[in-house]
Amino acid sequence: MKAFAxxxxxDLRLAQRQGMxxxxxxxxxxxxVVLFPFGVGPEASILARISSGVIWVAALLAAMLSxxxxxxxxxxxxSLELLALQPVPLEITVLAKITAHWLTTGLPLLIxxxxxxxxxxxxxxxxxxxxxxxxxxxxxxSLIGAxxxxxxxxxxxxxxxxxxxxxPLYIPVLIFGVSAVDGAISGLSVKPHLLIMTGLLVAALPxxxxxxxxxxxxxxxx
Amino acid sequence: xxxxxxxxxxxxxxxxxxxxxxxxAATVLLFLSGLYFALLxxxxxxxxxxxVRIMYIHVPAAWMAMFCYTAMAVxxxxxxxxxxxxADLAARATAPIxxxxxxxxxxxxxxxGKPMWGTWWVWDARLTSVLILFFxxxxxxxxxxxxxxxxxxxxxxxxxxxxxxxxxxxxKFSVDWWNTLHQPASVVKMSGPAIHPSMLIPLILxxxxxxxxxxxxxxxxxxxxxxEGKIRSLRLRQVHAGQPxxxxxxxxxxxxx
Numbered sequence: 001m002k003a004f005a006x007x008x009x010x011d012l013r014l015a016q017r018q019g020m021x022x023x024x025x026x027x028x029x030x031x032x033v034v035l036f037p038f039g040v041g042p043e044a045s046i047l048a049r050i051s052s053g054v055i056w057v058a059a060l061l062a063a064m065l066s067x068x069x070x071x072x073x074x075x076x077x078x079s080l081e082l083l084a085l086q087p088v089p090l091e092i093t094v095l096a097k098i099t100a101h102w103l104t105t106g107l108p109l110l111i112x113x114x115x116x117x118x119x120x121x122x123x124x125x126x127x128x129x130x131x132x133x134x135x136x137x138x139x140x141x142s143l144i145g146a147x148x149x150x151x152x153x154x155x156x157x158x159x160x161x162x163x164x165x166x167x168p169l170y171i172p173v174l175i176f177g178v179s180a181v182d183g184a185i186s187g188l189s190v191k192p193h194l195l196i197m198t199g200l201l202v203a204a205l206p207x208x209x210x211x212x213x214x215x216x217x218x219x220x221x222x
Numbered sequence: 223x224x225x226x227x228x229x230x231x232x233x234x235x236x237x238x239x240x241x242x243x244x245x246x247a248a249t250v251l252l253f254l255s256g257l258y259f260a261l262l263x264x265x266x267x268x269x270x271x272x273x274v275r276i277m278y279i280h281v282p283a284a285w286m287a288m289f290c291y292t293a294m295a296v297x298x299x300x301x302x303x304x305x306x307x308x309a310d311l312a313a314r315a316t317a318p319i320x321x322x323x324x325x326x327x328x329x330x331x332x333x334x335g336k337p338m339w340g341t342w343w344v345w346d347a348r349l350t351s352v353l354i355l356f357f358x359x360x361x362x363x364x365x366x367x368x369x370x371x372x373x374x375x376x377x378x379x380x381x382x383x384x385x386x387x388x389x390x391x392x393x394k395f396s397v398d399w400w401n402t403l404h405q406p407a408s409v410v411k412m413s414g415p416a417i418h419p420s421m422l423i424p425l426i427l428x429x430x431x432x433x434x435x436x437x438x439x440x441x442x443x444x445x446x447x448x449x450e451g452k453i454r455s456l457r458l459r460q461v462h463a464g465q466p467x468x469x470x471x472x473x474x475x476x477x478x479x
Binding site: 147151152154155156157161164165167168169171172175211214215218219 | 350354357358360361364365368369370374377378379381382384385386392
């Protein structure tokens, strides 16, 4: 537990020293969403119809953008090897790095969401549910993405490859996130969608660090 | 143990060249008989008319899409757990074949959907999950070839293949879990197949033909991968010995043959 906390602290401090990096993810998120009123026209009813999907897709892409750096920097300067040599299981280390990644990207996205919901004219009923689905969904995105980030270590053209690996696995989270918000807007029950999303998160929580640690081990072997 | 015996590529090559002509013959025979029954000797559907014949390609292709992924994941797991080199090769060689079957299933499905559902594509659970399967195959192939060291590529993509296994049951049960436009399973059911023998026989013949074709092409691809590995190590040996690259071209041809 202590090791977990100290790795999270280390990564948070690194992110803080680099300053603008996590803000850039939020800036991308805001800009990507703001493009849509220009693309489809500023008509309020159309924007309201597509708002939940647009915000979710933009959040997903923004979360993916920062994934490449999750293990890459530590891999290149060799500190990943030292982290792997610790007496704590590598899975815990991976989970700690994922937690730090979520705190530096997922959480800022969550805070920026209400503003974008207003921009996109999201109906009032969907507000809380949108924030709630993102709160449950973005940790899953960080967890699933960590597998991809670990797999591309040492490959050519990591970034493009990462999106090819991770985006198909993101689709279920996206589907249930958006349908929960749409359900809330049209007055249906949102509980089943939220329960499935929570189920995805609970399943990803032990499995993704396990797979990610396996990928890191084979990357460090050679 | 026989399983470890064929971890040796040379032994495997011997076995492969023994099986390959039989697989090829079985493919040709099964395709000829299957296509005869499917196109000429089976009735049209009372509702769908002649378009039902798309089924004899579409359904076996979809079965093979899932079968190949499962086979690839099993081979990848064997390669990871026992460091079985031939299993790694099998997983790598299966991926492009599986991707082609998946594409074929999607393509024929869309051709079938247009007259039956009135649309080329709907975003229902079965179609979406098969599309994800297709992307998983593409991701697997991209990752397997993204490393300078092929062994690294095999290991990394093996983990990806295992992660993607979650999609296989989702495809299988998508028609039961969600209310979809795609019809539920009618051949593999607890209560026996809900399809008339006159259509079931060509379907099964075609499914067997696809399977024999898979074995045939798999063996060709695996032999090619093994030869590629040989060429690579010969080239490396030449480079280390300081020979000019083309002087030993004949040697390579000899070794491969």
